[in-house]
Amino acid sequence: MAGTAAGGRRRSRVAPYAMVLPAVAYLGVFFVYPLWSLLRTSLSRNSGSVFLPTLEFDWAWSNYGDAFTDFRDQIVRSFVYAGLATAICIALAYPLAYVIAFKSGRYRNLLLGLVILPFFVTFLVRTLAWKTILADDGWVVSALDTVGLLPREGRLLSTSWGVVGGLVYNFLPFMVLPLYVSLEKIDPRLLEAAGDLYSTSWRGFRKVVVPLSMPGVIAGSLLVFIPASGDFVNAQYLGGTQNTMIGNVIQKQFLVVKDYPAAAALSFVLMAIILAAVLAYTRALGTDDLV
Amino acid sequence: MAGNRPITRHLIDPRARARLSRAARVPDPSRRHFLGRGAAGAAAVAVLGPSFVAACGGDDGDSAGSGGGGGEGRLRVSNWPFYIDETFVSDFEAASGLSVSYKEDFNDNEEWFAKVKDSLDAGQDIGSDLVVPSEFMVARLIRLGWLDELDDANIPNKVNLRTDLLDSTIDAQRKYSAPYMSGMVGLAYNSSATGRDITSVEDLWDPAFSGRVSLFSDAQDGLGMVMLSLGDDPADPSTEAVQRAADKVAEEKDRGQIRRFTGNDYADDLASGNVAIAQAYSGDIVQLQADNPDLQFVVPEAGGTTFVDAMVIPTTTRNKAGAEQWIDFVYDRANYAKLIAYVQYVPVLSDMTADLQAVDPEVAANPLVNPPQEILDKLSIWPALTDEQDAEYTTIYADVTGE
Numbered sequence: 097m098a099g100t101a102a103g104g105r106r107r108s109r110v111a112p113y114a115m116v117l118p119a120v121a122y123l124g125v126f127f128v129y130p131l132w133s134l135l136r137t138s139l140s141r142n143s144g145s146v147f148l149p150t151l152e153f154d155w156a157w158s159n160y161g162d163a164f165t166d167f168r169d170q171i172v173r174s175f176v177y178a179g180l181a182t183a184i185c186i187a188l189a190y191p192l193a194y195v196i197a198f199k200s201g202r203y204r205n206l207l208l209g210l211v212i213l214p215f216f217v218t219f220l221v222r223t224l225a226w227k228t229i230l231a232d233d234g235w236v237v238s239a240l241d242t243v244g245l246l247p248r249e250g251r252l253l254s255t256s257w258g259v260v261g262g263l264v265y266n267f268l269p270f271m272v273l274p275l276y277v278s279l280e281k282i283d284p285r286l287l288e289a290a291g292d293l294y295s296t297s298w299r300g301f302r303k304v305v306v307p308l309s310m311p312g313v314i315a316g317s318l319l320v321f322i323p324a325s326g327d328f329v330n331a332q333y334l335g336g337t338q339n340t341m342i343g344n345v346i347q348k349q350f351l352v353v354k355d356y357p358a359a360a361a362l363s364f365v366l367m368a369i370i371l372a373a374v375l376a377y378t379r380a381l382g383t384d385d386l387v
Numbered sequence: 388m389a390g391n392r393p394i395t396r397h398l399i400d401p402r403a404r405a406r407l408s409r410a411a412r413v414p415d416p417s418r419r420h421f422l423g424r425g426a427a428g429a430a431a432v433a434v435l436g437p438s439f440v441a442a443c444g445g446d447d448g449d450s451a452g453s454g455g456g457g458g459e460g461r462l463r464v465s466n467w468p469f470y471i472d473e474t475f476v477s478d479f480e481a482a483s484g485l486s487v488s489y490k491e492d493f494n495d496n497e498e499w500f501a502k503v504k505d506s507l508d509a510g511q512d513i514g515s516d517l518v519v520p521s522e523f524m525v526a527r528l529i530r531l532g533w534l535d536e537l538d539d540a541n542i543p544n545k546v547n548l549r550t551d552l553l554d555s556t557i558d559a560q561r562k563y564s565a566p567y568m569s570g571m572v573g574l575a576y577n578s579s580a581t582g583r584d585i586t587s588v589e590d591l592w593d594p595a596f597s598g599r600v601s602l603f604s605d606a607q608d609g610l611g612m613v614m615l616s617l618g619d620d621p622a623d624p625s626t627e628a629v630q631r632a633a634d635k636v637a638e639e640k641d642r643g644q645i646r647r648f649t650g651n652d653y654a655d656d657l658a659s660g661n662v663a664i665a666q667a668y669s670g671d672i673v674q675l676q677a678d679n680p681d682l683q684f685v686v687p688e689a690g691g692t693t694f695v696d697a698m699v700i701p702t703t704t705r706n707k708a709g710a711e712q713w714i715d716f717v718y719d720r721a722n723y724a725k726l727i728a729y730v731q732y733v734p735v736l737s738d739m740t741a742d743l744q745a746v747d748p749e750v751a752a753n754p755l756v757n758p759p760q761e762i763l764d765k766l767s768i769w770p771a772l773t774d775e776q777d778a779e780y781t782t783i784y785a786d787v788t789g790e
Contacts, residue, residue: 145774146774146775146777146778147500147504147527147531147774147777147778148504148508148531170789227655227656227659227661228659231659231660231661232599232659232660232661233659233660249598249643250598251598251661253661254598254646254647254661336598336645336646336647337640337645337646337647337648337788337789338640338643338789340789344789345789348785348788350501351495351497351498351501352497352498352604352781352785353778353781353782353785354497354501354778355782
């Protein structure tokens with residue numbers, strides 16, 4: 097960047113700011129301001145009439161305590177489900193991305209196309225389709241029953257497995273794509289070099305491919321874990337009465353109970369836990385030397 | 388497992404398919420696929436988004452596009468999905484000379500309220516000149532002063548209204564609201580799944596149906612019959628009675644008896660056999676029976692509740708006279724008979740038997756559309772609740788439904 101041509105020097109100082117301005121303005125209006133207002137709401141108290149309450153800002157930290165104690169089950173459950181879904185996504189997506197990146201030859205674009213094909217159908221329709229596929233008297237359930245793999249409830253819908261399965265299905269492409277990108281960047285000559293140094297192919301995979309694909313694993317995990325923790329659609333349609341997630345609680349608090357301070361506090365609790373989890377995760381897998 | 392349920396049949400929702408064929412103006416002999424107020428509509432809106440439904444529903448209206456202003460020649464109506472006869476809008480347009488933008492975007496009372504309350508409070512247009520909320524919501528809107536008073540001079544057909552609905556505790560003499568449809572909240576069951584007749588709320592808690600029972604998440608529709616089964620009457624509710632019923636539901640939920648708390652989306656699980664017994668709305672089941680004769684609807688022995696959805700004109704309306712014309716057109720006996728024959732709920736006009744017989748004798752003879760006195764005697768109706776009661780009961784039950 098130091099070597100820019102003299103004529104471009106002045107312009108380039110302003111241009112970057114001009115280029116980020118639209119996005120910053122957009123996020124300022126539609127992200128930062130709502131976030132600020134949500135934060136105020138979460139520290140307010142309802143007063144006035146029941147259905148047209150006025151929110152009074154009151155440093156009401158108790159909203160946070162209440163949110164955590166009242167809905168601890170759902171909070172814990174959300175992160176367990178999201179964590180499980182992320183782990184299963186990695187297990188499913190890694191081999192797939194590996195094959196697409198290294199072994200697919202001329203079918204590469206076709207396979208990538210197939211990975212994103214489900215996006216052409218609405219999220220909700222895909223989830224509802226699962227209700228048909230996993231119906232109690234459908235073939236999936238009876239096949240699992242035959243081999244004795246059915247959860248103890250004797251069904252898949254309205255169980256934890258229904259919800260986790262739906263999360264995995266809906267977010268799998270978000271794992272495959274970043275994994276593919278980071279695997280595809282790996283220079284095959286590194287593997288050849290490992291072989292030349294008498295490494296077995298398994299060891300070469302472990303010592304070369306896995307570390308170099310870590311940025312993809314991390315990016316994919318974030319793209320799956322974060323939206324999965326806040327998801328409410330899968331729990332609503334594929335879950336039962338004992339599988340509600342924090343997203344369902346927030347939705348109900350906002351739209352049915354209309355306790356905005358409680359809902360806002362819950363949203364911030366969710367956000368804080370996600371942030372902490374993400375920081376811990378990226379720390380643990382440390383990508384500094386790779387990016 | 389047996390291959391008697393070809394999976395392809397379910398890949399496209401039958402009602403969505405019928406809906407599409409209707410949009411394409413292909414005659415569909417089994418139009419009773421459509422659920423009136425309920426389930427299919429909810430699913431379609433959830434799946435396709437209100438704009439899609441509105442766009443499809445607009446094959447007989449909405450010619451002027453959506454979102455535009457109101458005004459003299461134009462009337463904007465928001466109703467529940469699949470809650471109207473297919474030629475009704477065009478018939479009304481022809482009779483009135485108004486152009487109607489008919490939207491099926493009213494899908495849930497509380498969610499609708501959450502969406503429009505700030506606008507109504509500020510006196511801003513909500514995009515509708517006439518809406519059809521349920522009565523408890525009507526009561527709330529009246530108390531908040533957000534409804535225009537109806538001018539009876541513009542609604543001469545109001546004389547046809549059932550007198551029991553006219554003497555309402557929610558809106559005496561119906562100054563602000565015009566009932567649209569009534570219906571029963573009872574139990575629907577799939578007799579091939581239950582293997583026996585279902586008669587009472589206690590059957591819901593039968594361990595034989597563990598995990599195959601669904602309840603409404605709405606406090607009034609969900610708890611009403613449970614209160615009746617415990618000897619309490621929702622017509623005269625108390626916090627203790629509501630709490631007792633909610634505790635009973637919580638106990639069954641913890642046992643794993645209850646599969647889901649549903650909104651209007653209960654019918655899919657019922658039709659596919661995932662759920663054996665569901666709390667249900669009468670009209671939905673009448674329509675589903677056409678496809679699935681195993682489905683039955685009963686008012687539980689200890690009693691069920693009844694609901695009324697009513698047409699109201701928000702103070703922000705841009706065409707009050709047009710909205711009143713619409714109400715009058717609905718209250719015309721011949722028009723209303725066609726509506727009932729299509730949506731299959733309980734009429735709000737008095738003595739509809741002869742008019743229904745003229746349109747469809749089968750509907751006229753159906754006890755769920757034209758309930759005999761012994762069924763009517765078992766039905767209880769929630770009174771107008773105060774804001775505090777309304778919010779309290781909603782919160783008590785929301786704690787149980789866990790969402």
